[in-house]
Amino acid sequence: MNTHFFSDTSVMLGRSLRHVTRSMDTIITVTIMPIAFMLLFVYVFGGAIQTGTDNYVNYLMPGILLIAIASGISYTAFRLFNDLQSGIFERYHSMPIARSSVLWGHVLTSLVSNAISVVVIVLVALLMGFRSSAGVLAWLAVAGILVLFTLALTWIAVIAGLSAKSTDGAVAFSYPIIFLPFISSAFVPTASMPGPVRAFAENQPVTSIVNTIRALLEQQPVGGEIWIALAWCVGILLIAYALAMVAYRRKIA
Amino acid sequence: MEDVQEKNVAIQVHGLQKSYKQLQVLKGVNFDVASGSIFALLGSNGAGKTTIVRILTTLLKPDDGTTRVNGFDVLSQPERVRESISLTGQFAAVDEILTGRENLTMIAKLRHVKSAGKVADDLLERFGLTDAAGRRVSTYSGGMRRRLDIAMSLIGNSRIIFLDEPTTGLDPEARIEVWQVIQNLADSGTTVFLTTQYLDEAEKLADRIAILHDGTIIVSGTLEDLRKLLPPAKVEYVERQPTLEEIFLAIVGSDKKEQR
Numbered sequence: 001m002n003t004h005f006f007s008d009t010s011v012m013l014g015r016s017l018r019h020v021t022r023s024m025d026t027i028i029t030v031t032i033m034p035i036a037f038m039l040l041f042v043y044v045f046g047g048a049i050q051t052g053t054d055n056y057v058n059y060l061m062p063g064i065l066l067i068a069i070a071s072g073i074s075y076t077a078f079r080l081f082n083d084l085q086s087g088i089f090e091r092y093h094s095m096p097i098a099r100s101s102v103l104w105g106h107v108l109t110s111l112v113s114n115a116i117s118v119v120v121i122v123l124v125a126l127l128m129g130f131r132s133s134a135g136v137l138a139w140l141a142v143a144g145i146l147v148l149f150t151l152a153l154t155w156i157a158v159i160a161g162l163s164a165k166s167t168d169g170a171v172a173f174s175y176p177i178i179f180l181p182f183i184s185s186a187f188v189p190t191a192s193m194p195g196p197v198r199a200f201a202e203n204q205p206v207t208s209i210v211n212t213i214r215a216l217l218e219q220q221p222v223g224g225e226i227w228i229a230l231a232w233c234v235g236i237l238l239i240a241y242a243l244a245m246v247a248y249r250r251k252i253a
Numbered sequence: 254m255e256d257v258q259e260k261n262v263a264i265q266v267h268g269l270q271k272s273y274k275q276l277q278v279l280k281g282v283n284f285d286v287a288s289g290s291i292f293a294l295l296g297s298n299g300a301g302k303t304t305i306v307r308i309l310t311t312l313l314k315p316d317d318g319t320t321r322v323n324g325f326d327v328l329s330q331p332e333r334v335r336e337s338i339s340l341t342g343q344f345a346a347v348d349e350i351l352t353g354r355e356n357l358t359m360i361a362k363l364r365h366v367k368s369a370g371k372v373a374d375d376l377l378e379r380f381g382l383t384d385a386a387g388r389r390v391s392t393y394s395g396g397m398r399r400r401l402d403i404a405m406s407l408i409g410n411s412r413i414i415f416l417d418e419p420t421t422g423l424d425p426e427a428r429i430e431v432w433q434v435i436q437n438l439a440d441s442g443t444t445v446f447l448t449t450q451y452l453d454e455a456e457k458l459a460d461r462i463a464i465l466h467d468g469t470i471i472v473s474g475t476l477e478d479l480r481k482l483l484p485p486a487k488v489e490y491v492e493r494q495p496t497l498e499e500i501f502l503a504i505v506g507s508d509k510k511e512q513r
Contacts, residue, residue: 004365007365008363011359011362015348015351015359018350018351018355019350022350022389023350086344086346086347086348086349087342087343087344087345087346088346088347088348090307090312090340090346091340091342091346091405092363093311093312094310094311094312094335094338094339094340094415095339095360095363095364096332096335096336096364097363252312
């Protein structure tokens with residue numbers, strides 16, 4: 001590894017964060033849709049949904065956070081694709097820098113900008129009646145899972161950004177990921193779903209992650225679910241990273 | 254003698270081959286570029302000029318042949334090659350969301366230049382961009398972008414600078430400005446590797462010219478050598494551009510006369 005990796009990555013991170021702060025619409029669009037879902041489900045559908053809890057905002061929030069992250073990562077693909085199109089990607093690669101810093105700058109930016117979205121949504125949820133008596137450790141565990149989830153999805157976004165042929169293509173990959181929480185325990189208990197749908201919902205990553213975060217915030221025992229959630233996050237992360245490296249090598253000799 | 258020659262050669266290309274799947278783009282390209290000279294590579298669109306630039310700047314791996322830049326092999330010592338060069342690609346590779354000054358300081362930091370801010374300010378001054386320094390690059394004109402692009406390539410004082418069609422898409426005034434920059438670079442001892450479609454550009458600037466056609470260098474030498482060697486058919490092709498310019502200028506000129 002190049003000795004300049006950390007200083008080069010911090011330059012790349014600084015550059016990419018300026019892109020985020022100078023187009024606040026990226027943060028706004030990323031947070032508005034999940035907040036709209038939260039309002040819709042709490043104040044419109046919520047009355048008809050039987051979750052067995054008296055605070056539906058508490059029940060809903062973990063899934064809303066995952067939707068926000070899933071839509072947030074599409075901007076990583078978008079920014080990376082633009083770098084490739086504008087030629088600045090090649091400029092960096094013809095310079096004596098740590099080449100991996102080019103991708104890590106984008107990945108770290110994704111972590112920072114998604115963290116901002118998550119905080120905004122949690123604040124809105126607090127206004128809507130979200131309450132948790134969870135301690136610092138439980139919150140740290142939630143943050144850790146969200147960081148892993150963000151990293152896993154961000155590396156998927158890197159694959160999309162590197163291999164897309166158009167801006168639309170670079171962003172479109174995130175739609176199915178945004179949809180995934182709807183067929184999970186994020187909004188309604190899976191027990192209410194018909195057989196095959198229920199089988200899918202209970203065995204896809206979002207359900208285990210949502211259940212784990214919910215249990216941590218409600219100070220319930222997390223049981224084996226946390227290990228399934230971590231296995232999904234780490235597994236997706238490793239596979240996505242490996243595929244992203246393949247796509248990267250295809251771009252750069 | 255051998256040693257001295259090695260030192261005076263900035264770029265050595267011998268038997269360079271490159272294929273994209275079935276399509277063989279470079280079929281054994283040979284040329285040398287002397288240190289401190291301006292070398293122009295001419296060729297039509299799709300001839301493989303950019304492929305050569307990408308190989309020389311370590312962005313693409315050659316299939317076969319020896320390719321050395323500043324004495325370093327592009328395959329076995331790419332890091333050393335990158336320390337010796339700077340690339341200005343075909344399209345201005347600037348960050349549109351950052352300001353002109355931020356673009357320069359970013360590159361200066363990546364090149365680990367001391368006092369990045371001062372280097373940026375000096376270059377802004379030199380390229381007439383001081384007034385636009387604090388503006389986002391998305392508001393710049395094509396000529397300003399190109400100037401910034403070239404300014405970014407000068408940071409770190411690379412020994413060899415690659416300019417891939419630096420004046421394509423520029424208006425005549427901006428072109429002359431870019432030519433002046435290139436000439437100044439060569440005067441200060443930097444080796445300039447230039448690709449262009451414009452004969453007048455090569456004629457004006459280059460110490461040596463090579464023409465890439467059908468995957469090989471069909472002619473190379475000084476302008477004088479080329480004048481003697483170029484087959485008439487090729488002259489016709491390369492001169493098409495100035496002819497178009499003449500037509501353009503004639504129409505614009507006659508328009509003005511009518512307005513009077």
